[in-house]
Amino acid sequence: MKHVQTLLKQIGLKPERVQMFNLSSAMANRFVEAATAMTNVIQELGPNPLKISDE
Amino acid sequence: MIVAEQKPLAEIKALIGDAQKVLVAGCGTCVTVCFAGGAREAAIVAASLRMASKLDGNAKAVTDATVQRQCEWEYLDEIAEQVRDADLVVSLGCGVGVQAMTEHFPQKWIVPGLNTKFLGLPTEQGVWAERCAACGDCILGLTGGICPIARCSKNLLNGPCGGSEDGHCEINADVPCAWQLIYDRLSSMGKLDRLLEIQPPKNWRTARDGGPRKIVRPDLRLASEEE
Numbered sequence: 094m095k096h097v098q099t100l101l102k103q104i105g106l107k108p109e110r111v112q113m114f115n116l117s118s119a120m121a122n123r124f125v126e127a128a129t130a131m132t133n134v135i136q137e138l139g140p141n142p143l144k145i146s147d148e
Numbered sequence: 149m150i151v152a153e154q155k156p157l158a159e160i161k162a163l164i165g166d167a168q169k170v171l172v173a174g175c176g177t178c179v180t181v182c183f184a185g186g187a188r189e190a191a192i193v194a195a196s197l198r199m200a201s202k203l204d205g206n207a208k209a210v211t212d213a214t215v216q217r218q219c220e221w222e223y224l225d226e227i228a229e230q231v232r233d234a235d236l237v238v239s240l241g242c243g244v245g246v247q248a249m250t251e252h253f254p255q256k257w258i259v260p261g262l263n264t265k266f267l268g269l270p271t272e273q274g275v276w277a278e279r280c281a282a283c284g285d286c287i288l289g290l291t292g293g294i295c296p297i298a299r300c301s302k303n304l305l306n307g308p309c310g311g312s313e314d315g316h317c318e319i320n321a322d323v324p325c326a327w328q329l330i331y332d333r334l335s336s337m338g339k340l341d342r343l344l345e346i347q348p349p350k351n352w353r354t355a356r357d358g359g360p361r362k363i364v365r366p367d368l369r370l371a372s373e374e375e
Contacts, residue, residue, distance in 0.1 A: 100157075100192070100196060103156065103157035103158065103196065103200070104157065104196050104199045104200045104203065105199075105200055105203040105204070106199070106203070142203055143199055143202055143203065
């Protein structure tokens, strides 16, 4: 994951756009936490600049 | 194997400059097994360059192709069409691959995507270490299969220097002293007496010091080329 984040940084994208969370299928609360955390990160970062440059 | 490392993307971008159609050429041999320039790395570099150029507001057409060996002209014919269609080629081969492509496609601008580091082997997952300096006159038969040219920081031929401490080299505690390794190896094989023979100064003309090297094998030459 660190390697992918480094790649994103070199490309010019925020490395926080990709993250990995380890959890089992029995960890519903943890899943919600992770999904919420990731949603907040992405909302703060805004849309993917690669998609914006498509428009 | 030849061990190489990828250049930073910023450096590759600078080498590409204004070229619009770029081919990233991978090599399926040494740089594939050291995870620097194989098919997977070529695809990642190509995708990274596509995304980075798009973000820079100048989306380039970057494709990738990998041959079995960039260091033999015959294999390069397989990607001749892609090379012809590109403005510039980023070679993810070693320094030999880059030059083989330059010689085979003289009309094309070829730039290196890797830094070629050394001849070595993987010692553990994700770690490669130098083992051979290609000096052209192998002395491994005298030193128990451990090379003091590649592995002793001073290329010493007759035992360690004063900087050998607890089996490590003075340049870095992570570097084993080659002469300690040689001593331990010969000791374990009961061949320590081999160290009693003093080695004369090495003839470095067989190494890089003698200029660019070449091997000609008359038994392999074609009659037509001999003429």
